[in-house]
Amino acid sequence: MKQFLLDGQPVPFEDGQSILEAARQAGHYIPSLCWHKDFPAHGSCKLCIVKAAGRHVSACATPAKEGWEVESATPEMNGERRALLQMLFVEGNHFCPSCEKSGNCELQALGYEYEMLTSRFRHFYPDRPVDASHPDVLLDFNRCIFCELCVRASRDVDGKAVFALTGRGINKHLVVNAESGRLGDTDFSKNDLAARICPVGVILHKGPGFAVPIGERTYDGQTIREQKLKEES
Amino acid sequence: MSALPPSPAAPLEALLRRHGHDPSALLQILIEAQDIDGWLPAPTLTQIAAAIKLPRARVEGVAGFYSFLYDRPVGRYRVLFSDNITDRMLGNRALMDALCRKLWVEPDKVSEDGLVSIATTSCTGLCDQGPALLVNGRAIGQLNHRRINEIAELIRQQRPLEQWPTEYFQIDDNIRRRDALLQLDMLPGAALAAAVARGREGWLAEMQASNLRGRGGAGFATAVKWASARNATEVRKVVVCNADEGEPGTFKDRVLLNTCADLVFEGMTLAAWAVGADSGFLYLRGEYRYLRPQLEAVLARRRAAGLLGKGILGEAGFDFDIAIHLGAGAYVCGEETALLESLEGKRGTPRIRPPFPVTHGYLGRPTVVNNVETLAKTCLIALEGGTAFAATGTAQSAGTKLLSISGDCAAPGIYEYPFGVSIARILEDCGASDTQAVQVGGAAGICLAAYEFQRRIAYEDVPTAGAFMIFDGSRDLFEVARAFVHFFAHESCGFCTPCRVGTALLKGFMDKLNDGHGAKADLADIDWLDRLLKNASHCGLGSAAPNPVIDTLQKFRPAYERRLVSLDFEPAFDLDAALAEARQLTARDDPGAHLQTHEEDGR
Ligand SMILES: Cc1cc2nc3c(=O)[nH]c(=O)nc-3n(C[C@H](O)[C@H](O)[C@H](O)COP(=O)(O)O)c2cc1C
Ligand code: SF4
Ligand code: SF4
Ligand code: FES
Numbered sequence: 090m091k092q093f094l095l096d097g098q099p100v101p102f103e104d105g106q107s108i109l110e111a112a113r114q115a116g117h118y119i120p121s122l123c124w125h126k127d128f129p130a131h132g133s134c135k136l137c138i139v140k141a142a143g144r145h146v147s148a149c150a151t152p153a154k155e156g157w158e159v160e161s162a163t164p165e166m167n168g169e170r171r172a173l174l175q176m177l178f179v180e181g182n183h184f185c186p187s188c189e190k191s192g193n194c195e196l197q198a199l200g201y202e203y204e205m206l207t208s209r210f211r212h213f214y215p216d217r218p219v220d221a222s223h224p225d226v227l228l229d230f231n232r233c234i235f236c237e238l239c240v241r242a243s244r245d246v247d248g249k250a251v252f253a254l255t256g257r258g259i260n261k262h263l264v265v266n267a268e269s270g271r272l273g274d275t276d277f278s279k280n281d282l283a284a285r286i287c288p289v290g291v292i293l294h295k296g297p298g299f300a301v302p303i304g305e306r307t308y309d310g311q312t313i314r315e316q317k318l319k320e321e322s
Numbered sequence: 323m324s325a326l327p328p329s330p331a332a333p334l335e336a337l338l339r340r341h342g343h344d345p346s347a348l349l350q351i352l353i354e355a356q357d358i359d360g361w362l363p364a365p366t367l368t369q370i371a372a373a374i375k376l377p378r379a380r381v382e383g384v385a386g387f388y389s390f391l392y393d394r395p396v397g398r399y400r401v402l403f404s405d406n407i408t409d410r411m412l413g414n415r416a417l418m419d420a421l422c423r424k425l426w427v428e429p430d431k432v433s434e435d436g437l438v439s440i441a442t443t444s445c446t447g448l449c450d451q452g453p454a455l456l457v458n459g460r461a462i463g464q465l466n467h468r469r470i471n472e473i474a475e476l477i478r479q480q481r482p483l484e485q486w487p488t489e490y491f492q493i494d495d496n497i498r499r500r501d502a503l504l505q506l507d508m509l510p511g512a513a514l515a516a517a518v519a520r521g522r523e524g525w526l527a528e529m530q531a532s533n534l535r536g537r538g539g540a541g542f543a544t545a546v547k548w549a550s551a552r553n554a555t556e557v558r559k560v561v562v563c564n565a566d567e568g569e570p571g572t573f574k575d576r577v578l579l580n581t582c583a584d585l586v587f588e589g590m591t592l593a594a595w596a597v598g599a600d601s602g603f604l605y606l607r608g609e610y611r612y613l614r615p616q617l618e619a620v621l622a623r624r625r626a627a628g629l630l631g632k633g634i635l636g637e638a639g640f641d642f643d644i645a646i647h648l649g650a651g652a653y654v655c656g657e658e659t660a661l662l663e664s665l666e667g668k669r670g671t672p673r674i675r676p677p678f679p680v681t682h683g684y685l686g687r688p689t690v691v692n693n694v695e696t697l698a699k700t701c702l703i704a705l706e707g708g709t710a711f712a713a714t715g716t717a718q719s720a721g722t723k724l725l726s727i728s729g730d731c732a733a734p735g736i737y738e739y740p741f742g743v744s745i746a747r748i749l750e751d752c753g754a755s756d757t758q759a760v761q762v763g764g765a766a767g768i769c770l771a772a773y774e775f776q777r778r779i780a781y782e783d784v785p786t787a788g789a790f791m792i793f794d795g796s797r798d799l800f801e802v803a804r805a806f807v808h809f810f811a812h813e814s815c816g817f818c819t820p821c822r823v824g825t826a827l828l829k830g831f832m833d834k835l836n837d838g839h840g841a842k843a844d845l846a847d848i849d850w851l852d853r854l855l856k857n858a859s860h861c862g863l864g865s866a867a868p869n870p871v872i873d874t875l876q877k878f879r880p881a882y883e884r885r886l887v888s889l890d891f892e893p894a895f896d897l898d899a900a901l902a903e904a905r906q907l908t909a910r911d912d913p914g915a916h917l918q919t920h921e922e923d924g925r
Contacts, residue, residue: 176823253379255386261816
């Protein structure tokens with residue numbers, strides 16, 4: 090079987106497999122936010138950034154190549170990942186202590202994993218009103234990281250296309266499929282895949298909050314590294 | 323609010339029908355639909371979405387991506403001042419302020435009667451005859467206070483653009499130096515006839531021998547690109563001419579399209595002959611929309627002459643035609659995969675590569691994307707042969723290069739040189755003196771200081787897509803870099819984290835320094851951001867965005883250090899400035915409403 094070296098360790102792969110997939114299958118963790126095993130690579134968050142044959146590439150979107158030497162868990166790459174996380178934090182409004190997703194949030198878990206101790210950059214404090222128009226689901230756009238998983242799930246699996254991105258650059262934002270701009274006026278349902286796929290705390294189910302107490306949530310007892318490797322290897 | 327009455331749905335239905343309710347025509351539909359009211363009201367988007375069977379959110383997403391599409395009313399006269407650094411050096415800001423004052427309107431707002439709105443836009447490609455503006459899509463150059471006064475009067479009188487003095491809309495070519503391409507006087511079809519006589523294989527062999535490399539920036543070997551597309555299995559192939567020319571300071575493609583469109587279209591047809599393509603697109607930046615009627619006329623003439631259409635030059639199976647697609651104000655759409663998305667009617671987000679356009683391009687078909695100048699040059703190769711072409715220029719850079727020269731010099735305009743010409747020679751020819759720096763290749767290019775003026779224009783030394791902006795000793799290179807950083811932040815598509823957030827952060831740092839709050843720590847953070855943008859960005863926009871800062875920090879560091887307050891850290895927050903909104907709301911501007919004076923009074 091073909092293989093490449095990840096931080097000096099051999100990783101086998103099949104033709105067409107991405108660096109990230111092959112690594113996770115072999116029990117090596119490369120972080121991700123916009124990547125999901127059931128969808129084609131998106132390549133936008135850049136958390137999976139690695140150095141392959143001396144060049145920076147997105148591990149989720151780059152097919153593995155025989156004999157490549159790939160650097161991932163180095164201080165340099167981890168430093169860049171930390172900065173990317175800091176960028177995602179300052180770009181939105183993330184008040185983790187009051188967020189229903191705290192403990193289940195991949196962004197927060199990655200912040201811990203990569204020892205992000207401060208936000209480093211100046212906060213943007215964008216103005217992104219919450220949409221509470223739907224009977225079962227609340228949208229808190231303040232936390233969106235633009236991974237488009239909801240967009241893709243709704244379009245490709247639910248067959249509804251409830252979500253899309255509009256705007257450009259730092260003004261990019263999520264919209265829903267209604268002239269009114271309100272989720273309540275779309276055919277969105279709490280049973281859609283798109284209602285369960287958000288890695289952060291944008292798409293939240295109404296009803297009793299904090300049903301699972303803080304301390305017992307997904308990333309409270311184990312790191313995101315351990316959790317992801319369990320899910321995918 | 324716009325004073326326009328709600329318009330009947332009939333024109334919208336007509337244009338939807340004209341586009342065959344084709345979802346891949348969405349961008350073209352939106353551009354034309356906007357002509358009805360001047361903007362795109364929410365119900366219009368809903369109606370378009372229903373007619374072409376796309377989710378409404380998707381349509382809203384596309385409309386929201388392009389700078390020239392508006393989701394709220396704009397003035398019946400929509401004035402956009404070109405805001406390249408060269409326009410700024412010629413005083414565009416003062417002219418814009420003057421026009422705003424005369425028409426009683428604030429920048430970025432609509433006047434109360436809906437008559438006019440005034441704003442800035444990225445470089446419109448008239449740097450050799452700036453300051454420039456666009457009014458309802460028509461370009462006007464050579465602005466001065468007299469012209470601004472006249473324009474204010476014409477707008478106040480609500481005079482239709484057709485009645486404005488025609489010399490306003492006169493765009494000059496300013497060709498100052500001609501070499502192989504600009505000297506060529508070719509009968510339409512002559513190059514094509516020569517290539518057809520050689521056969522498809524023979525023609526591609528000439529291209530290989532020519533060593534022609536792309537003139538759009540990356541310098542990729544054109545014949546290699548063509549051969550890959552020809553060898554791709556899917557039979558329906560596409561040729562795209564990239565006329566997005568968004569790089570600040572570049573305007574040579576505008577001049578080629580204005581003076582020798584036949585060479586450009588012939589080049590596209592030559593590419594089609596080599597790769598076996600049956601359809602072609604000219605992707606024309608929205609800023610050049612005024613060129614469209616004359617370009618359509620050239621296309622019609624070529625069809626009538628049997629140079630486009632079925633059985634070109636009587637050759638059975640040589641079927642090819644060209645359609646013009648408009649952009650709508652998005653620099654990133656010059657990046658070839660973003661361009662393809664835009665051609666398909668989508669947001670201009672660069673694709674993941676591989677696969678490359680030569681195998682999976684427009685609608686998944688093998689697609690050749692070439693720059694305007696690259697394609698025009700293939701006519702020379704067809705006429706004179708590949709070896710003759712390869713013999714000119716330098717070892718790795720065959721042929722000539724068109725330069726768009728602007729900034730501090732006596733004779734800005736278009737200069738065609740064989741590759742290998744030195745910066746010093748160019749500066750001498752265009753009458754530049756006391757030159758402090760030259761920005762070659764546009765905002766994404768390289769900033770050269772005086773000690774580098776012996777370097778040469780060539781892929782192996784100073785590569786360029788054609789921009790050449792000159793700054794004399796009176797200019798502040800920090801201001802130049804800051805203008806380019808603003809440009810990149812405005813033009814980032816927002817797809818990837820490093821560029822979306824990184825360009826906005828970099829802009830914040832440059833503004834902080836500019837406002838006199840800079841500290842040494844900021845320079846370190848700027849360095850760090852530069853590196854991250856370079857390394858981690860998804861496309862060439864993000865990785866080039868820090869170039870102007872990297873170069874000027876290295877070569878003109880005092881321009882930055884002058885602006886530092888000598889501290890290790892200094893907050894960007896300005897408490898008094900934060901009170902500005904409160905002052906405006908309470909209509910107060912007395913000393914007591916200002917922090918510093920207030921504190922002093924209290925003391
Ligand atoms: C942000 C960005 C903007 C670009 N803009 C243009 C452009 O306006 N015109 C152009 O020909 N190429 C542009 N390019 C380069 C194209 O991606 C592509 O390389 C070129 O069109 C290929 O044509 P060529 O091989 O003839 O140069 C741009 C690239 C990037 C990354
Ligand atoms: S709402 Fe959630 S899933 Fe959708 S783009 Fe934003 S972060 Fe991703
Ligand atoms: S680098 Fe910038 S322009 Fe390119 S994909 Fe990323 S956000 Fe978009
Ligand atoms: S996981 Fe690879 S870019 Fe997001």
